[in-house]
Amino acid sequence: MTDAPVARRIHIIQGEWKIANDPNAVLTTILGSCVAACLRDPVAGIGGMNHFLLPGNSSMPMTGGDATRYGVHLMELLINGLLKQGARRDRLEAKIFGGAKTISTFSNVGEQNAAFATQFLRDEGIPIVGSSTGGDHGRKLEFWPVSGRARQYPLTGAETQKTVAMEQQRPAPVSKPVESSIEFF
Template structure:
C-alpha cells in the first residue's frame, strides 16, 4: 500500500464516488472524490489559488480512427478531460494555475490490448498540449488503484487494490456501420 500527500483529519467529509464517464469539480473542503481504477485513468486537477479541484474517470482515450462518424461520449478521455477543465473554470479556477495528478492506466488483463498504456499516454499528452503542469503520476503496471482526492486542498491518497476488487474492463460497444441494403433472390 502506498500513500501520497496523506489526507489530514478535519471536518466530516462527504465521500463522492466518481464513476466511469464522470467529471466532477468542487471548492468544498467537505468533499472527497474517490474512485477505483484498472485500465481506466483518473485525472485530479487542482487550482491552488482558487482552491477548486476536480476528478474525472475515463475508460478509453479516443474513439477509433478507423470508424468514420464514431461518437465521442463520456467513455472517452478526449471528452472527459475537456469537461473537467470546463467544470473547474466555471467554478472560478484559472487554466494557467491548474496542477495535475494522473492515476490508473494499468494493463490488468494480459490477453487484451494495452488499453491502460494508451489511456496513460493520452492523458500525459493532453496535459502537455494544454500547458497543464503534471505534479505526480502513478500509471501503468498491472495493479488496480484506489484514489481519494480532496479537491479544495489538492490532497491525494493512493492505494493499490487486490485484483479481485478491481473493476472489470468493459470495452465500448463498436457502432454498427451500414453499407446499404442487400437483397437476396
C-alpha cells in the same frame, strides 16, 4: 476540543467528472485500465476529477453516452467546468492515476490511456505535479480537490478482476443536457 469535520465522499464512476470547492470533500474512484485526471487551481481552491475508459481523439465520432467513455471528451468537460467555476487555466495543475494492464492477454489500453492524459495535459500547458500509472493491479483513489492531496490503495487480484468486469460494461446513457447548459466536444 472540537471534532474534526467528516469528509464528504463523492464517488465518480466511469464516464463521469465532478468538481468541488469544499475543503471537506474527497473525490473517490476505482480504476483498472481506466485513468482519472485530477485537476485543481490552488489559488481559487477548486478542483475536480474525471474517470475515462478510452483515450479517444477528435477525429472519432462520439455521440450520447458513448462520448463519456473517452478521455478527450472528459478532459475538455473537466477543464471547462473548472474554468466556469472560477479556476484560471494558467494556475491549473494535474495528477493522473490508473492505466493498469489488468488482463495480460489484452492490448495495453491502460498504457494508452496514461499516455493520452500526459500528452493532452502537456498540449494544454497544464503541469503534471504527480502521477501513478501502469502496473498490473487496479487502484482505489482518493483526491481532495481543495488541498490537492491524493491517496491510492492497491486492489487485490479479485478486486481488480471485479473492476475490469465493470470497465467492460457500457455506461448508462447520459441524459440530454438542460437547455441552458453548454456541451463541449
